[in-house]
Amino acid sequence: MFKEYQHLRIPGPTPIAPEVQRAMDRTILGHRGGEFSKIFAETSEKAKKAFQTNQEVLFVASSGTGALEMAVANLVQPGDKVLVVVTGVFGERFAKIAKAYLADVLVLEFAYGRALDPQQVSSLLQQHPDIKAVFATHCETSTAVANPIQELAEIVKDSSAILVVDSVSALVGMDLQMDAWGVDIVVTASHKALGLPPGLALIAVSDKAWKIIEQHSGPRFYWDLRAYRDNAKKNTTPFTGPVALIFGLNKSLDLIFIEGLEQGFQRHLLLRNMVRQAIKALGLELLVKIDSEASATVTAILGDESFDVEQLRKILREEYKIIVAGGQQHLKGKIFRIGHLGYTHPMDILTTIAGVELALQQIGYPVELGAGVKAAEEVWANVKNIS
């Protein structure tokens, strides 16, 4: 009966709004036809608002990682010095991509569970004025850390370096004012806070970055940003675009603006606070200790010596139909992660916490049933000013 029943609470893919599902279910269109161009043009304009930029937002048929590589492939020559700020697995991935392109990679690493410190970036930029690009992660999905992108941008924009931000699991879930803050390249993907299935990456580029990209002679074809920009002027993609996802994005952005960007950020913070208070009430420990460093889109919870995190996830999935993520790489088996981004209502958090309580009890962890839900409900009621 309940084979497909689930509460998908990983940090992407996320649930899809029925409006968005229906928008994607419409008759498919050719990617060179006039009817598609019209939808492309509409969607482009909306995407600019989501990126808070006047630059063109380019649509690429790829995962988020593809668009991270796109940023690197359009900027980095062999031997170029780049700085990669690492706060987890996705920072490391940026470093791996830069190394694959034979960059001279400086890695600035922070303890897992901590946000980056912009002052340390500042020092490195002063020590290495030849740094061509700084790569940083907005929400580090692997640790559930939110990095201070505004402060980082403040520092990088005074240098000649290009700031590239992986906002894959953050954009529209957490504020990122590309133009106002001076971020040069912003990357995101469809299956995170935008609330679509995977397969579409989005990337926007500042004038400062375009100047470097124009002069860049490294090999790239599918990843050539100039081709996407030139075709976007004709309201299409250089290669076959993910047409159905663009239909979905057009509708998804409508829903996002109906809620309002700022209200959306506040909702994501509420979801985060509900999860964090509930987890504390259940006696479990959060990986990110400092509230201001905690992502609004995902929360990482440390396991306990008394239970097996993977067993907890299995029971959550099989018996309570709640799908949460595990840890990645050296955090595997040590944490589980609850995604609370995109089409996620506070009611969904209450459901999730109820399942977590029951699953914890089932694996023998001492828990007072209802305590987590109560804590989460109180957070919400406080926001509503109910007592």
Add this chain to the structure above:
Amino acid sequence: MFKEYQHLRIPGPTPIAPEVQRAMDRTILGHRGGEFSKIFAETSEKAKKAFQTNQEVLFVASSGTGALEMAVANLVQPGDKVLVVVTGVFGERFAKIAKAYLADVLVLEFAYGRALDPQQVSSLLQQHPDIKAVFATHCETSTAVANPIQELAEIVKDSSAILVVDSVSALVGMDLQMDAWGVDIVVTASHKALGLPPGLALIAVSDKAWKIIEQHSGPRFYWDLRAYRDNAKKNTTPFTGPVALIFGLNKSLDLIFIEGLEQGFQRHLLLRNMVRQAIKALGLELLVKIDSEASATVTAILGDESFDVEQLRKILREEYKIIVAGGQQHLKGKIFRIGHLGYTHPMDILTTIAGVELALQQIGYPVELGAGVKAAEEVWANVKNIS
């Protein structure tokens, strides 16, 4: 953002399983074609298992009420004496229909919130041996009472009367063994525990009832059961059938049998027990006091002098996205009803109760947040034997 987001917890229509939705979304077929006949035949066989009968289950494009009228129209001549057992609004509806067909209607009424007493039916049948038919409701949706159909059938089958049971909001949510118990006519509808959209009614008829129907000369055309039976032999409906709903029913019954009928009944009982214990923990009163008289598919909760039930429903709907039913007729404004039938998982009950707690607090009813969810979780954990 959340315009269509909802937790539909009325006693039908219910949520639709994605498998069922997809089955209905397939290319429509003509209702006289061979491809449809094949699906009709499959679905008919499955429907017999759901009704626990060897009789043909007939498919009618109508609401449940249409099929109630169908039963009356095929049995009742002007002046015929019939007994209608009334435990709420849907029992009253049966009486209204019988009166519209000019029957001599005996009404045996029980207090709202109480189940029928088969012994009183027995006495009336003895006093009135000319009663042609007894009409009773399995789950009285308006009061959330479950009537003892097996005991009733035991009594009626010794008389010449035909027992007609409205199992619209019960079938496959509560046990009804048509052949084994000796129920003559069973009626249900698609949008209840069968988990489909509204528009399809199902009706099955015993040999004892067919004998009366064959001789019946009252006016009927669309409601003529013989036409449905004769066409069912050719795997179609006499008039245009609700083709997409029959696709959905075919899949829905697959899901029901994957779970198992008996396991489904147990799940509905679990959902009921979770709701009842939670409501008690929140200090509210149940309309049906006696557990054994409480429906497994819907629960009615009495309001309190300190709050307005309709205001509670409004807040539940608008702020917590939980759609519950109000009271009908003289119970309007006095109760609210939580449906827990069909494609409803225990997690959905936890979500619902969390919303009810928050909405109660919001309208000023003194409630300990988490107490209801805790009680519901405990019921479930006990069934799982977790402590």
